[in-house]
Every structure is written in structure tokens, then in C-alpha cells.
């Protein structure tokens with residue numbers, strides 16, 4: 228075995244041409260730990276999506292509609308006409324392989340079908356077979372099908388699609404390295420739309436979407452529990468600071484509507500970030516009279532509809548704007564989230580925009596116009612806070628974060644999806660003295676995904692998540708060992724949950740923090756008492772011995 | 776083996792370290808599909824190619840520990856727990872296990888069976904034999920066996936780690952926030968062990 232692989236053989240280029248090798252003939256083996264459970268019939272039904280039923284990916288019979296092949300063919304046809312990018316991405320790949328080793332799932336799992344070029348080829352091979360002239364002609368001669376790199380749509384092919392398009396987090400890292408800018412994420416998005424036409428969604432996406440549709444957030448938390456939770460945070464904050472931050476709910480005529488992913492309200496450690504928002508809003512109210520309201524109806528900034536279909540994404544997105552209209556606010560401020568921003572930044576305007584009934588966002592305290600949010604009317608809180616700091620509007624005590632030795636994980640969606648690179652770093656450096664970057668090939672536009680994005684943050688696929696998150700964790704481990712980094716900052720709710728587990732497996736010494744948790748620790752509220760603990764109720768630096 | 780024979784063998788291992796390590800690394804990564812193995816062997820940048828580089832480093836550290844192993848180490852240190860708790864060589868076993876951790880930790884999440892995950896350790900016997908020629912006795916193979924046992928230990932620990940994360944993630948993230956807020960009191964077994972769907 229070992230003598231087959233000589234070092235020079237290792238350096239050989241892999242042949243990515245479609246007809247090469249036998250990858251097209253293999254049947255897929257769905258492995259435990261690598262796939263997510265099937266969507267519950269009930270959730271699919273709520274959304275009015277087709278083919279709601281109980282099914283199991285491990286069983287032979289997926290209980291597909293009888294004409295499933297026809298559905299797929301028509302779906303591809305329709306999307307080729309509707310989305311120019313999809314058609315272009317199907318045609319122009321030259322199989323140069325530049326993207327091959329850029330996907331965290333390939334790097335972590337070692338499965339060649341997780342190379343972006345092969346992932347795309349799974350669908351492209353069927354496209355070629357069904358929609359290109361060359362393939363139609365070649366099909367007529369024996370063995371010609373292979374030459375064209377095409378293959379017919381069979382059940383095995385569908386299962387392979389399903390397995391591998393749910394091993395892509397739509398992170399777009401591969402597109403950064405492709406000379407043609409081919410974005411495999413877009414191909415995954417199309418594939419997942421097609422799955423939804425056949426009732427093949429996963430439950431970790433379908434049930435949150437259904438919850439969000441019914442109750443306004445992914446967890447299906449009722450408005451009163453949402454309010455209870457924020458009030459409980461206010462009690463904790465009062466205990467720490469002596470100040471009652473008094474969150475406001477559904478207030479008509481407030482200046483700003485604040486919307487954040489529900490993970491910040493209901494899941495640790497996002498809950499501490501949420502407390503940071505509350506402290507900030509109280510500060511701005513007392514100092515500058517800024518009126519911010521929460522909504523118990525638009526209680527979800529995230530949008531798992533994005534991982535389902537364009538239509539579902541649109542439905543969930545529209546509720547935030549409906550609520551902003553109902554309350555009559557000037558504009559919307561959004562919390563620390565990843566894919567929520569990709570939806571706002573790249574899709575909202577064409578889907579539900581322009582939101583003309585809102586005002587073009589201006590920071591009333593600094594006068595700054597948020598030009599990039601001119602049409603969507605929704606501003607990222609990191610940009611908002613960075614602007615306040617830049618204008619000297621916040622009084623901050625960095626020493627309260629002195630025990631945090633920070634690095635920063637760029638979320639795929641905020642970095643590659645909207646170019647929000649400097650603002651979070653600027654905020655971090657103004658609330659904390661110790662900041663160390665991870666290596667350049669793992670941050671900013673080249674950031675490695677957490678491995679759990681795009682609805683893959685389930686429990687049953689944890690091996691996939693840990694493997695996919697390895698490239699990220701590996702870079703964190705490096706700064707931990709080199710600079711003693713103990714805190715991984717992030718501005719995404721999925722990251723806060725996913726990276727926490729990822730760190731426990733790969734670098735247990737590192738904890739995950741949202742940026743506004745650090746802001747909440749550092750910000751000096753008017754009239755506050757001397758704080759002894761941080762928001763996690765752990766002693767502040769220098770206070771460790773006081774209660775002994 | 777006489778002490779000077781041991782010193783001699785260790786010196787041989789040191790002298791041929793690069794060659795042995797290259798072959799051992801190739802053997803380890805040939806457990807991946809061919810296309811993957813080629814890419815893993817290619818980039819020397821530890822961030823662009825984490826699996827390749829971590830594997831290489833972990834094998835090197837383990838190899839160094841094999842050279843440091845003394846003859847006094849024996850199977851009993853592994854099979855008799857009472858014995859091993861007090862035995863000074865226990866430190867040596869921990870050292871080997873720690874140096875294996877990075878490579879095993881990766882393989883524990885890559886869909887390898889336990890035997891596939893640790894099989895690369897045994898390949899070292901044939902590799903060393905092919906590089907050094909005939910060995911004076913069985914002592915080197917015996918050291919490799921000890922490493923293999925350490926690899927099994929570590930693999931099991933990593934898998935336990937994974938199971939625990941899987942079982943408790945939802946509880947720790949979502950339910951603990953609710954519990955602190957006093958919004959839930961008790962959880963059913965199902966909620967605790969189910970997937971994080973809630």
C-alpha cells in the first residue's frame with residue numbers, strides 16, 4: 228500500500244475532467260454522523276411544501292412522488308431560465324481544480340466529493356446529460372454518455388446529491404479561489420430548492436422554518452416567553468450593574484426596531500451578547516434619548532428559509548418589514564448574525580424591497596449616513612457601534628475585559644457575503660486590549676467556515692460538523708498556543724453555538740464570545756455601581772479574591 | 776537486548792528518521808481515497824492543509840517518543856490498571872498517547888472504524904524493517920504494539936468526547952438558558968438525548 232504513493236506521485240495534478248475516473252458510477256453510502264434527519268411531515272405541511280410524509284434517508288425507499296424525475300428536470304429547466312448565474316456556472320467550469328482543496332468539508336472529511344468542483348459536477352453531469360446538445364448527440368453512440376461527462380438522473384444520483392449538498396454550508400470560500408468566480412454555494416442553493424420540491428428537506432431546517440412561520444422565531448417560542456427571557460436578562464444586569472435597563476417591546480413610534488437571531492435570546496452563550504445589546508440601548512437612551520424597541524412578533528433575525536428556497540426566504544424576511552411598518556419606526560437595527568445579513572444584503576432588495584416606507588438610516592447621535600443600508604433600511608449593529616465609538620460617544624472601560632485574550636472569527640456571511648471586515652475588529656480593539664489575528668489565509672475573505680452553517684448545526688451530524696470545522700479550529704489552536712488566546716469573538720449566532728462545541732472538541736481552553744458581550748462588559752452605564760462580575764457572573768479581572 | 780544494542784537501534788532510527796517518517800506519513804494518508812491523499816501530501820502550509828500537516832507532525836512526535844521508550848515498558852502497563860497507576864512508565868504511555876492525539880482526534884471524526892483509524896501504527900513495523908534491514912530482535916515491534924494500544928485508548932477517548940457533545944449540546948446551549956431564567960424546570964430523557972431540534 229505504502230509504496231504506491233511516491234512523493235512525486237503526490238505532487239501530480241489530479242484530473243478533474245468529468246469523464247475521468249469512476250466517481251460517476253459509485254453508489255453513495257449514507258454514513259451516520261454525516262447526515263441530518265429527514266424533515267418532519269408536520270413541518271413540511273405547515274409550510275405548504277410538497278410531499279409531506281415520514282421518511283428515512285437510510286431506507287431504500289424515499290417515498291418520492293411518482294414523477295420525481297420529471298419534477299427535477301423541469302425544476303432545473305426553470306432555474307436555468309430564471310437565474311443567469313446558475314446557467315453560467317453550469318457551463319463555464321474548466322475543471323482547473325483551483326477550488327478543490329479550498330472547502331473546509333473536503334479538508335476536514337477527506338472525502339473527494341466534498342471538493343467544490345466535484346460537488347458541482349454532481350449536478351452538472353445531469354445538466355449536461357439533459358440540456359446540452361453535445362450530450363444528446365454523444366448519447367446515440369455506445370459509451371458516448373461517458374465522453375460527454377453526462378449521466379442520467381437515477382435514484383442513486385439523487386441520493387448522492389442529497390448527501391453532498393447537505394455537506395455544503397453555502398459558505399462561498401471556494402468562489403474566492405475560482406478564476407471564473409463560480410460560486411458552488413449557488414449550485415447548492417438550487418439543489419436544495421429542488422429537494423424541497425420532492426419533500427427532501429432536513430428537519431433541522433424545516434422545523435425552525437415552520438416554527439418561524441407560525442410563531443415568529445426558529446425555536447417556536449411564544450411572545451410572552453420571549454418577553455420573560457429579556458426581562459430575566461434585565462434582572463441579571465441590574466444585579467451586576469445596579470441599573471435597570473428596561474427593555475421596550477412592540478413600541479409604536481420608537482426610533483429604531485431592533486431584531487436579532489432568536490439564538491441570542493434563547494441559547495448560550497448568545498444570551499450574554501443579548502445582555503450586551505440591552506446595556507447599549509439603555510446607555511443610548513439615557514445619554515442621547517434614543518428610543519429602541521424589540522418586537523415579540525419579529526422575534527427572529529435569522530432566516531432558515533434561505534436554506535430552503537427563495538420563496539420561503541422571502542416569506543420569512545417579509546415579516547420583519549411588516550413589523551417595522553406596523554410600529555412606524557424609522558429604520559431597523561439588526562443584531563450579530565451571519566446569514567441574516569446575507570439575506571438582507573444580497574436578496575432583500577429584489578425580494579421585498581425597496582422598503583420605501585422606512586427612512587434611509589442615519590445614526591441620530593453621530594449624523595452618519597449608513598450608505599450601504601440606503602435601500603434595505605437595515606443596519607448591522609457592529610457598524611452602528613463602531614460608528615458610535617469612532618465619534619467618541621461611548622464611555623468604555625477596557626480593563627473589565629482584561630482577562631480576555633481575543634481573536635476574531637469572520638463569519639462567512641458577514642465577510643464574504645457583505646464585506647463587514649473592519650468594524651468588528653475596530654469594536655473589539657476599543658473594548659479589549661489583547662487582540663491577535665489568526666493567519667491571513669484563514670480570516671477575512673478567506674475565512675474558514677464554522678462547519679455548521681446553512682442549517683447544518685444539528686446534533687446527529689456532529690462528526691461532519693467537527694470535521695468541517697477542523698480548518699477553523701486548527702487556526703484558533705495556533706493563536707491559542709502562540710499568544711495564549713482564550714477567547715474567540717464572533718458576530719454570528721450560529722457561530723456562537725457551533726464554535727462553542729467545536730472548541731470543546733479541538734481547543735477546549737478557548738471560549739466563544741459575541742462582540743456585544745464585550746461591549747456590555749466595558750460600557751459604563753450612567754449611575755451604575757462598581758461592578759464585581761462580568762455578564763457571565765464571573766469575577767472581573769482584579770476582583771477574583773474579593774469574595775473570599 | 777543489551778543496552779548498547781538498544782542505543783545502537785535508537786541511533787539507527789534517529790539517522791533514518793526522515794526516510795522512515797516520509798514512508799509512515801504516506802502509509803497513514805493512503806487510508807484516504809487516492810485523490811485526497813495526493814492533496815494531503817502536497818501543501819506544506821499547515822492552515823491550507825490541516826489534515827496533512829497535523830498528521831505529519833503527530834507522527835513525528837510519536838516517533839520521537841518511540842525512540843525515547845525504554846525496554847522496561849511492557850504490556851502489563853496497559854493491561855493491569857493497578858500496576859500502571861503506580862508504574863513510573865505510565866508517564867511514558869501518556870506521552871505517547873498525547874503525541875498521537877492530534878492525528879487520532881482527526882480520524883475519530885472521519886468515518887473510520889476503530890481498526891481503520893489506528894491501522895497506520897502497525898505499518899511502522901514493515902517500514903522500519905524495509906529501511907533498516909534485519910532488526911536485532913523483536914523489541915522494536917513490541918514498542919510499536921504499545922503505541923497501537925495507546926492509539927486505541929485515544930481513539931476511544933475521542934469517540935466518548937463526541938458522544939458526550941452529541942448528547943449534551945442542546946441541553947447546555949438552549950435549556951440551560953431557559954433554566955437560568957426559571958422558564959423550565961425538568962427535562963425528559965428524550966429532550967436531553969434527542970438531537971438539538973428544539
Ligand code: SF4
Pocket residue numbers: 329330331332341342343346394395396397398399400401402411412415
Ligand atoms: S460553498 Fe463552502 S461548503 Fe460549499 S463547496 Fe464551497 S467551500 Fe465547500
Ligand code: SF4
Pocket residue numbers: 243319320321322323324325326327343344404405406407408409
Ligand atoms: S476553480 Fe472554478 S473553474 Fe476551476 S474547477 Fe473550481 S469551479 Fe471549476
